[in-house]
Amino acid sequence: MGPTIKDVAKAAGVSITTVSRVLNQYSDVNPKTRTKVLKVVEQLGYRPNSVARSLVMNRTNTVGLVVSDLSRSRNGHHFMFDVLCGINDRVQELGYDLVLFSTSTTAQKKTPYLDFVRQRRVDGVLMMGIRLDDPYTHEVVEASVPSVLIDVPLISETCSYVTTDSVVGAKLAVEHLLELGHRRIGFVNGHAQAAVSKERLQGYRIALEAAGMAFDPELVYYGNFEQEDGANGTAELLRKFPDLSAIFFASDLMALGALKYLQTHSLPVPNSLSIVGYDDIELASLMQPALTTVRQKRYEMGQSAAETLIRMLEQNEKGRGIVLPPELVVRETTGVHEETTSDI
Amino acid sequence: MGPTIKDVAKAAGVSITTVSRVLNQYSDVNPKTRTKVLKVVEQLGYRPNSVARSLVMNRTNTVGLVVSDLSRSRNGHHFMFDVLCGINDRVQELGYDLVLFSTSTTAQKKTPYLDFVRQRRVDGVLMMGIRLDDPYTHEVVEASVPSVLIDVPLISETCSYVTTDSVVGAKLAVEHLLELGHRRIGFVNGHAQAAVSKERLQGYRIALEAAGMAFDPELVYYGNFEQEDGANGTAELLRKFPDLSAIFFASDLMALGALKYLQTHSLPVPNSLSIVGYDDIELASLMQPALTTVRQKRYEMGQSAAETLIRMLEQNEKGRGIVLPPELVVRETTGVHEETTSDI
DNA sequence: CGTTGTATCGAAAACGTTTTCGATATCTAT
DNA sequence: ATAGATATCGAAAACGTTTTCGATACAACG
Incomplete structure (x- = not known):
């Protein structure tokens, strides 16, 4: 495939440590070598492998959106799509990737929530369309990975929600x-x-x-x-x-x-x-x-959900509830x- | 976080190689040690780290769905959501994860397609809502990572399309x-x-x-x-x-x-x-x-697109065009x- | 001149898997 | 009994990063 950090290091005549340093904006690198490295990066068309980065950093910069019965309910169609758009836009603006999972009550019985999130290695999860009696509903509030529920008013250390009143x-x-x-x-x-x-x-x-x-x-x-x-x-x-x-x-x-x-x-x-x-x-x-x-305001709900999740991830904020006003x-x-x- | 393959190996009194073997259904492992390992896996609640796996296998089991102007056009709403559902369902059935990217003509000028896909390490990409004069349209057909276009009839070694006639x-x-x-x-x-x-x-x-x-x-x-x-x-x-x-x-x-x-x-x-x-x-x-x-048949289009992409990934199929019949x-x-x- | 501080860099470990290669033990056939 | 085949397993390399720790060189300072 493409060039790795090793190739860049070799071509620039420096160590991979140094290349990593310039790519991550560290200060302790000589301006001359910095520009040298950047030029080589440009020439080779190097792009860091995010998988390798995720492995060592233990975070994927990815949030999961699990939605229940996405393609089942017609009503969900109208409601969920706008929320999805809001989530997607905001998540992207904040530098994360969004991965989509649909589930159902029966699927949740097969695969516990923790299995799901631990395997996928998402940094946080957004949940919508879920029912109060769904298994995930209670698993999610006790999980250690941050989450925000849409239209399910549950709060814990790691779990927020957004809804409209x-x-x-x-x-x-x-x-x-x-x-x-x-x-x-x-x-x-x-x-x-x-x-x-x-x-x-x-x-x-x-x-x-x-x-x-x-x-x-x-x-x-x-x-x-x-x-x-x-x-x-x-x-x-x-x-x-x-x-x-x-x-x-x-x-x-x-x-x-x-x-x-x-x-x-x-x-x-x-x-x-x-x-x-x-x-x-x-x-x-x-x-x-x-x-x-x-x-x-469905789009705003999505935006808000994405935002609070990422604040929980980056600023270590605790779970809280956000309720937006409806409008006649x-x-x-x-x-x-x-x-x-x-x-x- | 959770236990790693090393923990399982230690607890089961075997090497990590053996654990890997039982997890990946290899044949050359004694039935007794297999059950032993599986029991330990169960006890510890071990789940393989897919990031580490992706790194060594050089595939993420993930496909990207890039959609242009997802939340912009109202018409897209009606059309795209059903396609999205079809894609999502089929992708999931076939064991892949779906990550969502929205883009726009201006965003495409900033980030070339290859940068995008190389950094994200998706195995393949689905594209919808894209215009004939968008930059990605031509980059995608020449890229080495498989892709399928929705409603853009372009074919190459690595690029298929599905549309309805x-x-x-x-x-x-x-x-x-x-x-x-x-x-x-x-x-x-x-x-x-x-x-x-x-x-x-x-x-x-x-x-x-x-x-x-x-x-x-x-x-x-x-x-x-x-x-x-x-x-x-x-x-x-x-x-x-x-x-x-x-x-x-x-x-x-x-x-x-x-x-x-x-x-x-x-x-x-x-x-x-x-x-x-x-x-x-x-x-x-x-x-x-x-x-x-x-x-x-929007849902079917989505299913079909997901299916042909994954066939390209797994059976090395070449690009082809799929055109579904419309209906008055x-x-x-x-x-x-x-x-x-x-x-x- | 010796000492300390600073700027700049590299070696190597670590992340958690898969896979190659080879080792050992057991079995089969002569 | 011996040679070869087979079943079962482990050590170690590899994937591509980040980060820790220390090394070197040089300037500043007494």
């Missing part, structure tokens, strides 16, 4: 609906093994109770963030509560499924039912009518609730 | 429009530095000429695959050709932009204008009306062209 996100959504006069508001949540689901449920409940309304567990349906779950959820909620006037969905995809369902059943949105989604994926602004939703985006799927004549 | 894709679209009676058909293409643009233009032209119609360069507009290009393109084409009855777009996103434009100008689709897109992104089936388009998906944005009264 789902309880205020849900609160924003529900408060918006309350202001529009809605009194019976359904909630189609994500699966219970997502931390955000718990938080969104909490936010939903807080908003209701702050308005002096009772929380009714029957009003919440658990889906899996996917389109069909939205349709099924609205169908069931509407069956149980014919007087429902609004539904809050834990993902835009579920809201879309609901919208489709309502349209095929000739139930106009927002006139017969107001709906609000979660995430603000690209689709949200494009559907007809455009979806009212809660925006998460009002579009066309929410309208004021017209009181029914029965009120008179 | 854009000339038949365009032909399918245009033939469909011709069959519906359209006679003046516009084409909003992608930028000229994408190989697929040339092919789609060719397919467009072939289909027209096969129907006995002249190719008019004035009927093609060059955009950048993005939504606003679709709107601009239709605006311009409609200005130049008031009797236009159909437009073929080189991306679904441009078709969407066109649809929005047409809707705000009260031009019903497909009644006043038929439109067909390209890619069949998720949005296509979701828009109102649902988009007629040409489907590319007829939905609601194309309708028969009603002849105008001027024909009488």
Whole structure:
């Protein structure tokens, strides 16, 4: 293959120690020999072998991104890709390489987290799409290699997380609906093994109770963030509560499924039912009518995750939690609730 | 950190050579010592250091995926993510790690391709989103490390490509429009530095000429695959050709932009204008009306790319081209062209 | 002139593997 | 019993770096 440091040393008439010194900007090398070495490096087109360097330095300058069910969930598509972009950009800016691993609950049972990270020799790991009951979730917080979780609020010496505040996100959504006069508001949540689901449920409940309304567990349906779950959820909620006037969905995809369902059943949105989604994926602004939703800054989440991981690596920072603020985006799927004549 | 092969050897009372032998399934080791070693490996929780292994073997079991403008283009989003998933899954199945690099035309001028790959020590590289005039495009075909290009039809000893046949894709679209009676058909293409643009233009032209119609360069507009290009393109084409009855777009996103434009100008689709897109992104089936388009199997492209790269690595296969068939998906944005009264 | 300090450099160990080469012991065939 | 084949193993080199330790030369200082 290419020339090694030995070739450079020989050609420059110095020792490999000296070559290493000039390449790593050490001070104790004569300016003349420095330029001499650099010229030879240029001539030979020498590039240091990062594998050899990693071996002796015991660090790879590489972070792993493990994502659960990357190509499985459609909802993940919209959410994860932006986060991935943010991670990738920031990691690269900070001089690291990013290696991608997808996993699944079953795969995690086969290969313990530590095996995984010790073999791959990544300096740190980012994790996303993981469930609360996944094996890795608990292994990661106790591991000695730094990590940051996305949307899983766990902290340890070596483990941080970044998320966007789902309880205020849900609160924003529900408060918006309350202001529009809605009194019976359904909630189609994500699966219970997502931390955000718990938080969104909490936010939903807080908003209701702050308005002096009772929380009714029957009003919440658990889906899996996917389109069909939205349709099924609205169908069931509407069956149980014919007087429902609004539904809050834990993902835009579920809201879309609901919208489709309502349209095929000739139930106009927002006139017969107001709906609000979660995430603000690209689709949200494009559907007809455009979806009212809660925006998460996904790209920024990725950037932030990469940044805190690398700070843990380089500045020995301890684990901490970073929570970004969500943002309500009002579009066309929410309208004021017209009181029914029965009120008179 | 964890135990090394030396620790295992000592604990098992054998040499490191023997440990290496049992770990790599060599035959010349006594069954008794093999089980003994394996037991010690289990007890100590030993995992081989892949960095050390890479150094001596001179291969990293890692492939690089370099993608241009990963987080820049919205159109890339829809296209690239599925390909990425396919790549990632297949690479992992075949026992490799995937490391992600994003680049850009300007970044490529700073760091030559060879520097990049020699330093990172990847065994092979996959490339996507790259332009015909990008520096890497030509460096990659002459490099000694195997590579496969996605949607750039270049072949060399060490370089393959996978793409889906854009000339038949365009032909399918245009033939469909011709069959519906359209006679003046516009084409909003992608930028000229994408190989697929040339092919789609060719397919467009072939289909027209096969129907006995002249190719008019004035009927093609060059955009950048993005939504606003679709709107601009239709605006311009409609200005130049008031009797236009159909437009073929080189991306679904441009078709969407066109649809929005047409809707705000009260031009019903497909009644006043038929439109067909390209890619069949998720949005296509979701828009109102649902988009007629040409489907590319993106996930399969990714799988296929990963597969051929690894075959080149392991079976020393030479570079070759793989072209997948596209597929016309007829939905609601194309309708028969009603002849105008001027024909009488 | 001797001593100390500084600038500059090289030899060699170390990182954790794989692999080559050879050594020993056991087995088979004559 | 002996020669050769085979099974099993270990010593050591090699991969390409970084880093420690010390060596040398020369200047400055008393």
